[in-house]
Each structure stands twice: as C-alpha cells, then as structure tokens.
Amino acid sequence: MSKIILTGDRPTGRLHLGHYVGSLKRRVELQNSGKFDEIYVMIADAQALTDNFDNPEKIRQNIIEVALDYLSVGLDPSKTHIFIQSQIPQLTELTFFYANLVTVSRLQRNPTVKNEIVLRNFEASIPVGFFTYPISQAADITAFKATTVPVGEDQEPMIEQAREIVRKFNATYGETLIEPEILLPDNKVCMRLPGTDGKAKMSKSLGNCIYLSDTADEVKKKVMSMYTDPDHIKIEDPGKVEGNTVFTYLEALSCEDDFKEFLPEYKNLDELKAHYQRGGLGDVKIKKFLIKVINRELDPIRERRHQYEQNIPGVYDILKEGTKIAYNTAQATLNDVKAAMKINYFDDAKLIEGQIDKYKNN
Numbered sequence: 001m002s003k004i005i006l007t008g009d010r011p012t013g014r015l016h017l018g019h020y021v022g023s024l025k026r027r028v029e030l031q032n033s034g035k036f037d038e039i040y041v042m043i044a045d046a047q048a049l050t051d052n053f054d055n056p057e058k059i060r061q062n063i064i065e066v067a068l069d070y071l072s073v074g075l076d077p078s079k080t081h082i083f084i085q086s087q088i089p090q091l092t093e094l095t096f097f098y099a100n101l102v103t104v105s106r107l108q109r110n111p112t113v114k115n116e117i118v119l120r121n122f123e124a125s126i127p128v129g130f131f132t133y134p135i136s137q138a139a140d141i142t143a144f145k146a147t148t149v150p151v152g153e154d155q156e157p158m159i160e161q162a163r164e165i166v167r168k169f170n171a172t173y174g175e176t177l178i179e180p181e182i183l184l185p186d187n188k189v190c191m192r193l194p195g196t197d198g199k200a201k202m203s204k205s206l207g208n209c210i211y212l213s214d215t216a217d218e219v220k221k222k223v224m225s226m227y228t229d230p231d232h233i234k235i236e237d238p239g240k241v242e243g244n245t246v247f248t249y250l251e252a253l254s255c256e257d258d259f260k261e262f263l264p265e266y267k268n269l270d271e272l273k274a275h276y277q278r279g280g281l282g283d284v285k286i287k288k289f290l291i292k293v294i295n296r297e298l299d300p301i302r303e304r305r306h307q308y309e310q311n312i313p314g315v316y317d318i319l320k321e322g323t324k325i326a327y328n329t330a331q332a333t334l335n336d337v338k339a340a341m342k343i344n345y346f347d348d349a350k351l352i353e354g355q356i357d358k359y360k361n362n
Helices: 017-033 056-073 091-102 105-108 112-120 133-143 153-173 215-223 245-253 257-262 269-278 283-309 312-340 348-360
Strands: 004-010 040-044 081-083 149-150 181-183
Touching: 004 017, 004 133, 017 040, 017 056, 017 105, 017 149, 017 245, 040 112, 040 312, 056 081, 056 283, 081 105, 091 153, 105 112, 112 153, 112 269, 133 153, 133 348, 149 215, 149 257, 153 181, 153 312, 153 348, 215 348, 245 269, 245 283, 257 283, 269 283, 283 312
Parallel strands: 004 040, 004 149, 040 081, 149 181
Antiparallel strands: none
16 A cells, blocks of 8 residues: 655644644655655645635735745655645545544534634634534545644644544445545654744744744844743843743754754753752853754755745646646545445446436336
C-alpha cells in the first residue's frame, strides 16, 4: 500500500512559529525523507469559511500568504502537491455521504469542536458548517487515501473521528476507504507552542504570534515583551523555568550550536536553566539570546519568501497545478465511494444489463 500524507492549514492569516515548530518543519523533513509516495498539503479555505462566512475577502487574500509561507519554509512543489480545498468539489460530495454515518451527539462530544465553539463564542448559535467540521476533515483525509496525517495534539480527536467514519463506511459498504494514522510532533514542546503572552496557544486572534514573515526588528520587539517568571524581579532572584515562555521557546528552537555561537559561556540549555533557577541571570540576557536563535531560524525562510514574492503569478501556477492533481485523485476516490454505495448508476454496466433482462422477461 502506498504511503500518503495529507495535512494543511486554514488561510485566516499568515503562519507563525507555532505552525512552524508544530507542523511545518516536520512536513519539510517528511517531504525530504523519501519515505512517502505522495504528499498533499491543503490550503483549507472552505473550512476557514465556516466561521468567516461573512468575510470571504479575508480568506481570499490569505491564500497567497499561506502559499508563500509554505514555499518559504521549504515545501517543494516537485515533491508536494499544494492545493486549494474549495476547488475540489468532490470533498463536498464525500462530506454529504459521510454525514449519514455520524450522529449529532457524537459531534457534540468531540473535544476539539467543543473547545473551538467556546473560543469563537458559538455557544448560542453554531453554524452547521462549523459544527460538521470533523466530517469535512474526514472527507479531506480519505479523498487522498492518506495513510498519515501529521498534526498537533489538539487535532487528535478529529483524526479519531475520521477513523470512526472510515470504519463505519467500510463496515456498511465494504472495504473502500483507508484508515489514517496520526503523526504527532516528536518533540513534546512543539506540540503546542504558547503565545508570547504566556497563554496556552499561539493564536492570530489573540495577537500573541511571531509570524514566519516578521522582520528581525519585529521579532526583537515581540520577544523583549515576552512573558517570563513574574516573581523573577531582580537578577539575583531564583527564577522558574516551568511556564516561562522564553524557556519554552528555547526548548523548541535552540540547539547546542546556538550556544556555541551566541552564548558560549553555557554548553547547552540545561546549564542556562540551572543558572536561572539558582539566581543571578536576568531575563533580558535570555531574551536577547532567544532573539538570535529565532532570527537564525527565520533568516533563510525570509529570503525564500522574498524570492517567491517577486513572482506571484508563478506561485498561483504552483497552486493551480497542485489543485489539478488533487482534483483527479479525489475524483478517483469519489468513484470508488459511489461504486461501494451502489450509486454509480451510469457506470455500472451490469446494473443496466440486469434491468434489460428483467424487463425483457416480463
């Protein structure tokens, strides 16, 4: 069986460090590993419209922003099919068919849906499109026969529900769909990078992001205002590293080479933590180190993005080609689904022949 990846992001804004350490960096590694036969990366504009239905221009403008971020981190169009979700109508058909396999109560129990409903203040009035998001995601995954779905831990309930839909479909109609496996970040810190304000999640809506396209000066400004240990008032005071956003970012992004180049008095992060915990190390020094670490990571990304920005028509051509490939793949899956459900009326020669014989004998 072919090994296929499906993953993606909603185009509600530029992508940030949380996306990068949680999924983007890993996608590039998987792309270059040679272990997968096909990789599909989706710009999920249709899903984004479920809670931005009244602002389609926002989604429209951010398609190119997400595409630029994808290309700038190293996704290669010769190895990865980057496509736009809304341009694959087969996904809508699959969602409609799968909706019969899921109960309302099961959707209501989905932890990811429950959390997102609270986050978006949808408690009193939930758009149906948003409520059925797990079904739509199952359509996305199965349309490309994805065997592997790299996501953050917050998406684990969504993948499990997709697996349930696959099992229910196959049990009802026969073995047709592939049951996907989730691939979580191998670094636990990267599963969910907190916002610069110390809140649990980096979020565009909360304004606590460091974007991949931020300039070096913008990174400096955001890091210098970053949440640390509120009780670490004086340099000589012992500090806490648990829940300290600066140290969380260093765990996710720094390596020993960073210490050799930017902070040679420490061999590694453990030594830096130990000094901070016993006192005598100020927040400013650590933040300045983090600024250098982040900018070293982002410098090549910024450079690639600048190059692609000079050829926007070329970027749209990449999206067009990736979408064409995705369209054909999804159509093949839809054909299989319709055959299994016995609604492929015009493609089933045996059905027509049977009807001819039936009425010939009457």
